[in-house]
Amino acid sequence: MTELLTISNLSYKKNQKQILHDVNLQLDSGKIVALLGENGAGKTTLMRIIAGVAKNYKGQVSLEGEEKEVQRKAKLSFTDNLTGFSDSTKIKDVVEFYINIFTDFDENQFEELRKFMKLDPEMKLSQLSRGMKEKLIIALTFSRKADLYLLDEPFSGIDAMARKRIINSIILWKEDQATILISDHFVNEISALLDEVVVVKDHTILEHKTADEIREGHESIEEYYEGLYADEEDE
Numbered sequence: 295m296t297e298l299l300t301i302s303n304l305s306y307k308k309n310q311k312q313i314l315h316d317v318n319l320q321l322d323s324g325k326i327v328a329l330l331g332e333n334g335a336g337k338t339t340l341m342r343i344i345a346g347v348a349k350n351y352k353g354q355v356s357l358e359g360e361e362k363e364v365q366r367k368a369k370l371s372f373t374d375n376l377t378g379f380s381d382s383t384k385i386k387d388v389v390e391f392y393i394n395i396f397t398d399f400d401e402n403q404f405e406e407l408r409k410f411m412k413l414d415p416e417m418k419l420s421q422l423s424r425g426m427k428e429k430l431i432i433a434l435t436f437s438r439k440a441d442l443y444l445l446d447e448p449f450s451g452i453d454a455m456a457r458k459r460i461i462n463s464i465i466l467w468k469e470d471q472a473t474i475l476i477s478d479h480f481v482n483e484i485s486a487l488l489d490e491v492v493v494v495k496d497h498t499i500l501e502h503k504t505a506d507e508i509r510e511g512h513e514s515i516e517e518y519y520e521g522l523y524a525d526e527e528d529e
């Protein structure tokens with residue numbers, strides 16, 4: 295087992311508000327890991343810190359031994375929200391940008407994924423529905439040959455049928471040794487894929503377990519996850 299990502303004593307404040315506190319996490323290569331937690335728990339923030347987008351945190355984040363943000367960014371592929379592009383940008387122009395920026399961007403892989411997602415390269419970003427935009431983001435994210443893929447609620451606007459097709463194929467879009475960290479509010483949809491589960495609660499990581507460990511003691515990963523909040527509902 296090779297150590298891929300190590301986060302030690304990570305704390306993060308924004309506008310004097312504590313968003314993450316004393317986060318410690320270690321992920322190995324070749325895993326599919328769910329990042330679960332309620333709205334506002336800090337999942338996006340944690341991914342943004344790992345991705346090198348959110349800065350000024352306290353603690354250490356190291357990806358294959360690299361702590362510097364530029365070096366981390368070169369090794370990971372994060373679901374960008376495409377906000378840097380104007381509405382009139384065409385899909386093919388976004389791809390051109392990715393080819394120029396990321397040396398690991400594989401054009402052939404993008405073509406395959408674009409067809410899988412049924413996207414027309416001539417379409418402008420303004421013409422894409424929410425689900426279509428998410429499909430484009432997934433296609434772009436997996437067209438890079440990265441060691442770590444960070445998927446932040448990648449399917450929230452995608453219809454159920456397409457979601458199923460994508461989830462069933464995700465494992466084919468990465469190299470064996472690459473790890474995927476994925477946040478999703480519908481854990482049962484991705485549970486079959488999962489090797490590990492990380493739960494963020496009260497500004498920190500509450501649990502980090504293997505999927506097998508969870509399945510041994512629970513009916514399903516969803517049932518385990520809901521159980522973590524059951525006491526609160528009783529109050």
Ligand SMILES: Nc1ncnc2c1ncn2[C@@H]1O[C@H](COP(=O)(O)OP(=O)(O)OP(=O)(O)O)[C@@H](O)[C@H]1O
Nearest residue numbers: 308309311313331332333334335336337338339340
């Ligand atoms: N720019 C900001 N300024 C201040 N607080 C922020 C900012 N962005 C996020 N937060 C706060 O940080 C906390 C964590 O937000 P984050 O988006 O990381 O949560 P999340 O777990 O991804 O939620 P969701 O499931 O709704 O996507 C929230 O309490 C939110 O209010």
